[in-house]
Each structure stands twice: as structure tokens, then as C-alpha cells.
Amino acid sequence: MFTIGKASEQSGVNIETIRYYERIGIVPKPGRSAGGRRLYAPDEIAKLRFVRRCRDLGFPISIIQTFLSLTEQDERTCGEVKALAENHLDEIDTKIGTLTRLRKALLSLSASCDDGTAACPMLDALMKDGFDEDSAEQSKADIDETTVNESFVPRT
Amino acid sequence: MFTIGKASEQSGVNIETIRYYERIGIVPKPGRSAGGRRLYAPDEIAKLRFVRRCRDLGFPISIIQTFLSLTEQDERTCGEVKALAENHLDEIDTKIGTLTRLRKALLSLSASCDDGTAACPMLDALMKDGFDEDSAEQSKADIDETTVNESFVPRT
DNA sequence: CTAACTCCTGTAGTGGCTACAGGAGCAAGC
């Protein structure tokens, strides 16, 4: 049995985050010592580590919850997991695509911008009227089609 | 002069978001009608549009605020703008790199996962002990080096 | 004059944490 500090070290999950996970019910409440401190069994630490790895892969908590319940009742598990993973992969691909288009737009904007000039062509371009019609609206439309809002961005 | 609804249409900024921008002080408080409604002049709408475009490019509000104050006092504007834009470009690049590594990791994990299997190799792998040492830790280390946390992810 | 619409303020919720404040348990050294 380990206190929360050791559990944090071994799982790689921040102490505050462990308590947060307990609060939102993604990991079960651990036992307590006589003095009221949380005590973690090795398998509870394994669960925390699992959650961290899934977060590292960019999965949202809600999906991880599904993963965890799937591991409890191990009936036709793998198909669902694969489906969720592939859906997540699609989202990652969309995100990479969006960022790549953004990168391109920003690059061409900042390229017009020479150091030392007083009036800034980049800011000018962003202030102008007929800007969205050109290049940016293109990527905007692409994004809106697929509606990829939920900022998942992996933890560091 | 336009009411908030028209201003929203013309700028592409959601009504609630306009009021939010006013509340946090990124755009100035507009005038009011006799009945207490916000009235926007064309240049205020232009400012809103500028903010939206910057958000579309993924700039955080704080940077946009800098942009706006730079346009007020137009002294050595362009150099600073370019620097901020290039810094943002670097962040985008890092994010694309992270997502690409993630994609790879997730792809190889889900590849091991055949539909219909009861026990899931992917979940197994994530539960296992010596997992972080292999491929995931690589990308983890890369991320930690550069410390890119602030989830910026462009609006749709 | 009324129905439908737009707008107002203020507050709370989203995700996934992180950062306190103010206290209590616990281990080691004196």
C-alpha cells in the first residue's frame, strides 16, 4: 500500500490530478489509513498509469472511462476499442490537417512582413475587408465541414 | 450604427463572444441606444473581424491584445508582429510534430488490435508495466523538452 | 395591440487540470 505521493511517482500522475480523478469518479476511491490518508494498492496505481497513458495519447476522459468499463466486463472488447481508437486517429488527422493549413496561411502572412517597416502588412491584411474570401475561408470551410472543435491537445 | 446581431453577422463573431470580448476588455465598450442596446460603428466591427481572423489563425487573446495596441501606436510595429507570428509558427510546428508522433503510436497500438478478439491487445499494452520506456516515452521526452502546454487549437 | 423577435444582465458550465489556503498527520533528531 502506497500513499498518494508514492502513487503519483509510480503512475506519473500529479497528486492533485489523482485527487481530481477520484473526485470525478474515473478511478475508485482508495482505502484510507488510520490518520485519513489515501492508500493505494498496486492495481490502483496500474489503473492510474493506464489513465495517464491514454491521456498521453490524447484520449479524452470520457473515452478513457469507456475503456475502463470495457476492461471490467470483457465481452467483445477489442472491436469497440479499435473503433474508438480509429475515430480518435481521424480526429488527430483532421487536427494535423487544420494546423498544416494554418501554418501555411500564417507563413505567407508573415512572409510579407519585413522587419523594421512601420506599417505592418500582416496586420493590414487582417484588418482589410475582403480577406476571408481568399485563402483563409478555404480552410475555415474545411474545418466547418468536419466540425472538429473539442480541443484535445495531449498533456506534456 | 449596427446592433449586436448585425455586428455579429458582419464580423463573424458570435453575439455571446462579442459581449465576452467587451467584458474582458479586448474590444472597447460600444455606445448604447436609448433603450440600452449596444450600437457598433463600422470600425468597431472591423476590429471584431480582426480579432476573429487572429483567433482563426490560432493566436491567443493575449497576443491579439498586443497586436491591437501595436496598431494604436504605430512605432516599430512590424518587427514585433513578425516575431510574435514566428513564435506562433514554431508552436504550430511543435504541435504538428507532437500529433504526428501520437498518430504513429496510436496507429501501431490499434494495428495490433483485431476485431472480435475478447482480450484487447491495445488495452493490455497500456496496462502493462514496461510500456513508457519504449516508444511513448520518446515523444513524451520530446514534448517535455520544449514544454508546449498551452492548448491553443483554432476555433472552427 | 399583440406576437415574435432581438437584446439585456448575470451567472454557471465546459475540459482537464493546477494552485492556493488553512489545517492535520507523521517521522526523525534533539
Added chain:
DNA sequence: GCTTGCTCCTGTAGCCACTACAGGAGTTAG
């Protein structure tokens, strides 16, 4: 036994950039 310093406890508030209400008031078309 007592102090020092560490870890832990609960509860709450903050982060970002919005979004979503509730409950009311102004406005406009028929």
C-alpha cells in the same frame, strides 16, 4: 517529549475561450 519539516487533508478558485442558460426588457411587423 518536543520541535522541525515533510507530506497529506479538504475545499475552493483560477486557467482558457467560450457557450448556455434564466428571467427580464426593448423593438418591430402585422
